[in-house]
Amino acid sequence: MIRSEILKSIVPVITDRLVICNIGLPSQELFQLDDRPSNFYMLGTMGLCSSIGLGLALAQPGKVVAIEGDGSVLTNLATLATIANNASDNFVLLIIDNGSYGSTGDQPTYAGMRTSLAKVATACGCEHVIECEAEETAGTLQDALDANRMTIIIAKCQSGNIDVPVIEMNPVLIRERFMAEVASRNSGGT
Amino acid sequence: MSSDLSGRIVGDLVNNDIDFVTTVPCKQLAGVIEAIENHDAILHIPSNKEDEGMGLCAGAYMGGKRPCIVMQNTAIGVTVNTLVTLIQFYQIPLPMLISYRGEVGEKVACQVEMALHTKALLDQLSIPTFHFHHRDDVEELDGILKHTWMCRKPTAILTDAGFWRAA
Numbered sequence: 001m002i003r004s005e006i007l008k009s010i011v012p013v014i015t016d017r018l019v020i021c022n023i024g025l026p027s028q029e030l031f032q033l034d035d036r037p038s039n040f041y042m043l044g045t046m047g048l049c050s051s052i053g054l055g056l057a058l059a060q061p062g063k064v065v066a067i068e069g070d071g072s073v074l075t076n077l078a079t080l081a082t083i084a085n086n087a088s089d090n091f092v093l094l095i096i097d098n099g100s101y102g103s104t105g106d107q108p109t110y111a112g113m114r115t116s117l118a119k120v121a122t123a124c125g126c127e128h129v130i131e132c133e134a135e136e137t138a139g140t141l142q143d144a145l146d147a148n149r150m151t152i153i154i155a156k157c158q159s160g161n162i163d164v165p166v167i168e169m170n171p172v173l174i175r176e177r178f179m180a181e182v183a184s185r186n187s188g189g190t
Numbered sequence: 191m192s193s194d195l196s197g198r199i200v201g202d203l204v205n206n207d208i209d210f211v212t213t214v215p216c217k218q219l220a221g222v223i224e225a226i227e228n229h230d231a232i233l234h235i236p237s238n239k240e241d242e243g244m245g246l247c248a249g250a251y252m253g254g255k256r257p258c259i260v261m262q263n264t265a266i267g268v269t270v271n272t273l274v275t276l277i278q279f280y281q282i283p284l285p286m287l288i289s290y291r292g293e294v295g296e297k298v299a300c301q302v303e304m305a306l307h308t309k310a311l312l313d314q315l316s317i318p319t320f321h322f323h324h325r326d327d328v329e330e331l332d333g334i335l336k337h338t339w340m341c342r343k344p345t346a347i348l349t350d351a352g353f354w355r356a357a
């Protein structure tokens with residue numbers, strides 16, 4: 001499986017959750033698969049998806065899934081220490097680890113070589129860290145959300161991309177649509 | 191002493207409903223960071239690096255909180271991309287309480303190097319910038335925080351050695 005196939009497989013699990021989606025192809029793919037007001041798409045800023053996700057989880061009670069990449073987490077590796085030391089049980093960090101910088105042409109990352117992001121997360125103090133095969137991602141993610149405890153999932157998959165257009169939605173509209181959704185859920189809306 | 195000034199600053203933050211603060215330490219900001227940590231109305235999440243902190247602030251803002259970041263001016267060199275592609279692009283209000291190291295009174299020569307570029311970088315990024323040099327400049331803080339929410343921009347409050355020494 002490649003990343004776009006994992007995303008397709010987890011749509012039923014994340015469709016009603018608050019989702020922060022990583023820059024580049026992951027956001028473009030999710031936008032094509034299941035655009036929703038509960039999705040926040042990053043259009044820039046490599047590396048900060050997990051930080052935005054943690055900030056959102058700490059700020060309000062709704063369950064948050066941050067969809068990260070291996071290259072992106074490597075850019076901001078210390079995020080795993082911040083996440084471990086400020087555990088928020090409504091937060092699941094899903095790192096789709098294809099061992100490459102997918103959006104820039106599949107150059108290899110160190111996560112595909114000698115570096116284990118699961119071991120880094122554990123060493124940083126994260127308590128529930130699960131490395132799974134691509135095919136197991138949806139079930140593992142569902143279990144993590146049902147367990148009501150902060151979980152870091154590293155889903156190993158193959159590198160490779162599909163052709164998807166860029167997101168043309170205005171960034172302020174993405175944010176305001178998302179914030180209205182968050183606010184309505186937290187006021188007893190959805 | 192500066193604890194009065196730190197208390198005054200944190201009081202202004204809380205009076206403006208700021209309830210989520212991330213910090214990256216600076217010696218000059220030690221007192222204000224301690225006051226933030228000790229205030230019950232503020233969720234304080236220390237970050238390892240300032241761009242990470244801005245990510246936390248963006249998420250907290252979208253979750254309904256009012257964020258603030260406390261950092262040193264060297265961070266401006268670290269965060270240019272994040273300020274432009276996250277905070278400004280998505281129009282997220284973010285007051286940045288910054289220790290302006292490298293001004294008169296500085297003991298570490300290397301700090302002067304970044305001080306020389308601080309205002310030029312902020313100007314290049316079109317970030318509203320306020321320089322606190324005298325103790326009384328703190329009177330401006332309440333208005334700056336309200337201004338930040340009104341215009342939904344990052345704003346920079348540069349606090350130099352003179353400001354903290356006079357406290």
Ligand SMILES: [Mg+2]
Pocket residue numbers: 069070071096097098099100101102
């Ligand atoms: Mg990757």
